[in-house]
Amino acid sequence: MTLSRSELRTAAERFGTPLYVYDAAELDAALARVRSAFGPARVFYAVKANPNLTLLGRMRAAGVGFECVSAGEIARAEHVGASGDTLLVNGPAKSAQEYAAGARLGATFIVDRVEEVGLLPPRSKALVRVNPALDVSTHDHLATGAASSKFGVTPEQVPQVLGALREAGHDARGLHVHIGSAIRNAGDFSAAFARLTALHLHTGDLDVLDVGGGWGVDADLPGIAREAHAAAATFSAQLWVEPGRYLVARAGTLLTRVVGTKHTGRNFVLTDAGMTELLRPMLYGAQHPVTALWDGEVQDRWDVAGPACESGDLLARGVRLPAPTPGDLLALGEAGAYGASMSSNYLTRPRPAEALWDGAAWALIRRRETPQDVWAAELAPF
Missing domain, CATH: 3.20.20.10 (Alanine racemase)
Known part of the structure; x- marks a missing residue:
């Protein structure tokens, strides 16, 4: 994760969650590494x-x-x-x-x-x-x-x-x-x-x-x-x-808020992002680093579970986190590649907004969809 906790919290407050954020400096650095090597x-x-x-x-x-x-x-x-x-x-x-x-x-x-x-x-x-x-x-x-x-x-x-x-x-x-x-x-x-x-x-x-x-x-x-x-x-x-x-993965982070917790056979932290925002964990078992943007002593392991009615809607398993409460922010790193690009409207969920940090300010580079955006192309017979 290349952006500071303060910057990430500011983005979430300004643009809402789920939210993809990108660090322009890391985008430039990744390209520089490729050009230096090749x-x-x-x-x-x-x-x-x-x-x-x-x-x-x-x-x-x-x-x-x-x-x-x-x-x-x-x-x-x-x-x-x-x-x-x-x-x-x-x-x-x-x-x-x-x-x-x-x-x-x-x-x-x-x-x-x-x-x-x-x-x-x-x-x-x-x-x-x-x-x-x-x-x-x-x-x-x-x-x-x-x-x-x-x-x-x-x-x-x-x-x-x-x-x-x-x-x-x-x-x-x-x-x-x-x-x-x-x-x-x-x-x-x-x-x-x-x-x-x-x-x-x-x-x-x-x-x-x-x-x-x-x-x-x-x-x-x-x-x-x-x-x-x-x-x-x-x-x-x-x-x-x-x-x-390689050029975009580390520059991108998915921000999601805690909706609640659940304790059954495992400890679940329920979030407002899931498979419709980040499909890679479900599609091919991708593991993204998860960072809690709140303070507290790390005690338990948690599975990060999305809102879809799908058993596979898990963003991470066995992550060590401080005790979460509703409204807390989680950051999933290395999400700049095949995150937003694979996001979907399954369950008529609007795709998330995207924002870019240029080192001095945030810029919205994709607005959050509305339900009306999702069905705009449908030809309703009424």
């Missing part, structure tokens, strides 16, 4: 991690490009000025709308399957996504480079796809690999890069090697970067990287 590599932000337009605008102003996986994300990237070589279009099942938008903006497409060559707009720029078939150190739902994953083509298919792209008149720029998210073991990246460099015998030199992202927030970036640059040098290629969670 040097001249071109940086593309994976928009799905957090698509807030204010955050995208800051990144665009800093010279960051965007990796988009939907028509909506492409529209957001265009809105903040991205086009051409600052835009990648990725995804295993791209729509006609996504192909058309990407072509109009001059984006580079990441080809995810053999059949996609025939779907690309004429004279497209393309990278071929390689699935290195690795078991990596993350949750199964976050592993995208496993043999059982739906992503990419096999190494054996790469020469065929590159050849088909060139024969169809496309600009086959190079290769792409992304093995997952929140990966703990740096050796997983070493193995992926080795699978790529082995392809040089069959592909020759290329213009681009895009090694994706997925590094954990505590990753040894300089070490990973050295190996990535070595892999790119094998192909005489420019190195591209696509950090998402």
Whole structure:
């Protein structure tokens, strides 16, 4: 958690809870760490991690490009000025709308399957996504480079796809690999890069090697970067990287108020945020650091439970906290990635507000939804 307790309390009082807050200094610091480690590599932000337009605008102003996986994300990237070589279009099942938008903006497409060559707009720029078939150190739902994953083509298919792209008149720029998210073991990246460099015998030199992202927030970036640059040098290629969670996770905090407590088989602290605000704990067992913003002696362990009528609506288990009372504030850290972006309107719950601390003042960067916002697109027959 990068913001002080005083700053967090001020935000909660001003904007209400549940509330996502972001620290601009940590956003800048994370990007600086990536650039320090990867040097001249071109940086593309994976928009799905957090698509807030204010955050995208800051990144665009800093010279960051965007990796988009939907028509909506492409529209957001265009809105903040991205086009051409600052835009990648990725995804295993791209729509006609996504192909058309990407072509109009001059984006580079990441080809995810053999059949996609025939779907690309004429004279497209393309990278071929390689699935290195690795078991990596993350949750199964976050592993995208496993043999059982739906992503990419096999190494054996790469020469065929590159050849088909060139024969169809496309600009086959190079290769792409992304093995997952929140990966703990740096050796997983070493193995992926080795699978790529082995392809040089069959592909020759290329213009681009895009090694994706997925590094954990505590990753040894300089070490990973050295190996990535070595892999790119094998192909005489420019190195591209696509950090998402790394750039925004630590900058974000979810603030939630205590509604009450309950003692059954376990101790529960009930909060006004839950799975509709932060899905990651329920979806793939993510563990977010939990900080009590009230004083007191820590005595018991508590499960942090949300308001949904779902047994899985737990934000954390076994957290040591001072005795909570209604109105107390909890801060869930490392929530800047896949927090607000995965929030939902399940139970007709309005999605939370978002605010940015610039070091001197708070700015609201997304207003809290109302119930009317939630049903605004519904066509009621009365």
